[in-house]
Amino acid sequence: MKFRLSCLALCGALLMVPATWAATAPPNIVIMLYDNLGYGELGAYGGGILRGAETPRIDQLAAEGVRLTNFNVEAQCTPSRSALMTGRFSIRSGTYKVSGAGSPEGLTLWEVTLAELLSAKGYATGIWGKWHLGSSETRFPTNQGFDEWYGVPRTYDEAMWSHADESVDGGPTIGSKQGWDEKLMPPQYIYEARKGEAARQVKKLDLASKRNLDAEIAERATAFIKRNAAAGKPFLAYIPFSLVHMPTLPNPEFVGKTGNGSWADALAEVDHRAGQILDALKAAGVEQNTLVILASDNGGEATHPWEGANGPWRGTYFTAMEASLRAPFIMRWPGQVPAGKVSNEIVHIVDLYTTLAQVGGAQVPSDRAVDGVDQLAFLTGKQANSNREGFPAYVADRLSAIKWRNWKLQLIQQDNMYDPAVVLPLPRLYNLLTDLREEHSVTVENTWAVPRMMSIAGQLKASFKKYPPIEAGTPDPYSPPQ
Structure with a gap:
């Protein structure tokens, strides 16, 4: 009898093992990074129907997780993506500005990407969309920790090259004699690549292929999600969608869907694509053990006729104005992140590297400066405050502003990406709670705050002595100076 009871107890214990394993399995990580999706576009951020299209799937995602109102990015596409992948301010990595076609650019292979960290912990890693961190094949994402990639190395502006003599949904036209010539500048291609294999050019990037991308x-x-879920393998799915980067053109299936024009149709597609990813997680049975982030790499577009909406903030990207630095951020992780939480605490995109490394059980490199701080306790509601109070804001290689708590110190004034950058003789201090549009400097009556803010920049520059920044265009192999 005792033997039979022992067998039953053992069988019961064995039946419980899969459930225990499932509860402690490494969480999957999905990052949906939209391109130049301004602060004021989504319904959860005051946009949605005000922009001509409801965003119900993304709004529901926000209701199921945490939404940040003070999530900060870098001023351009390449810097933000570099910061996400390395946890380092782009000024350190030589990726502080968008480089044009034909220029040496991208991350050196010395950098350790988030994909490399998680791959070493057994994660499957994939990226679909714009990389923008190296257009030579040696620096493609499949040489930087990703198992697979489908997308473009650089940016979507180049989709307009072959249509330079045509109007792009009301956009600018150029006479054909002055237009693009493939002999002068080769077209950009959409690539497909797998780790350990040569990348393959699938098709040219043009308006038609961008619409379908x-x-x-x-x-x-x-x-990818379904395949790895079925195999029981944890995964990092990095999904940098092309919308709403100019030219902001919706998929043919969405043309005319809202009746409010191309921009609203594109916004409807943004919401639909997010829904497709969320539905895939649910269908694959991994929704409960998947951390989902939905964010943007920059503020809204600044070029007519594709201007974005930045909510209450003034300025454009490619500046240090709040419309450039603040971007939407939503994070859902069932059972871990409190549903419906909204916070105005400062978080920077570099923090995602350190935080997601912690989620995946990986250690960040200790042989270099890593600027990201671990925000896991804050995002999961275990503490009320962010582990970050401020950061320096670079525009290209110019220290343009410093944020600290609810203050903003502008050192260089540039409201619009097409305006000249003007070094200010006296820094302008703004209270971002009472002056959202950064119009009334209160430096004189709050000089007490300036030294504290300048110390943030001082600490960063002091670290350059120990860890010298990598110059833009540095070739591989790179080794830091001893």
Whole structure:
């Protein structure tokens, strides 16, 4: 009898093992990074129907997780993506500005990406969309920790090259004699690549292929999710969608969907693509053990006729104005992140590297400066405050502003990306709670705050002595100076 009871107890224990393993399995990580999706576009951030299209799937995601109102990025596409992948301010990595076609650019292979960290912990890693961190094949994402990639190395502006003599949904036109010539500048291609294999050019990037790209991104990302979920393998799915980067053109299936023009149709597609990813997680049975982040790499577009909406903030990207630095950020992780939480605490995109490394059980490198701080306790509601109070804001290689708590110190004034950058003779201090549009400097009556803010920049510059920044265009192999 005792033997039978022992066997029953053992069988019961064995039946419990899979459930225990499932509870402690490494969480999957999904990052949906939209391109130049301004602060004021989504319904959860005051946009949605005000921009001509509701965003119900993303708004529901926000209701199920935490939404930040003070999530900060860098001023351009390449710097933000570099900061996400390395946890380092882009001024350190030589990736502080967008480089044009034909220029040496991208991350050196010395950098350790988030994909490399998680891959070493057994994660499957995939990226679909714009990389923008190296357009030579040696610096493609499949040489930087990703198992697979489908997308473009640089940016979407180049989709307009072959249409330079045509109007792009009301956009600018150029006479054909002055237009693009493939002999002068080769077209950009959409690539497909797998780790350890040569990348393959799939098709040219033009207006037609850009319109269809987000549908392809969603299709490939969902297949990756289902494949790895079925195999029981944890995964990092990095999904940098193309929308709403100019030219802001919706998929043909969405043209006319809202009746409010191309921009609203594109916003409707943004919401739909997010829904496709979320549905794939649920269908694959991994929704409960997946951390989902939805964010933007920059503020809204600044070029007519594709201008974005930045909510209450003034300015454009490629500046240090709040419209450039603040971007939407939503994070859902069932059972871990409190639902419906909204916070105005400062978080920077570099923090995602350190935080997600912690989630995946990886250690950040200790042989270099890592600027990201671990925000896991804050985002999961275990503490009320962010572990970050401020940061220096660079525009390209110019220290342009410093944020600290609810204060903003502008050192260089530039409201619009097309305006000249003017070094201010006296820094302008703004209270971002009472002056959202940064119009009334209160430096004189609050000089007490300036030394504290300048110390943030001082600490960063002091660290350059120990860890010298990498110069833009530095070739591989790179080794830091001893």
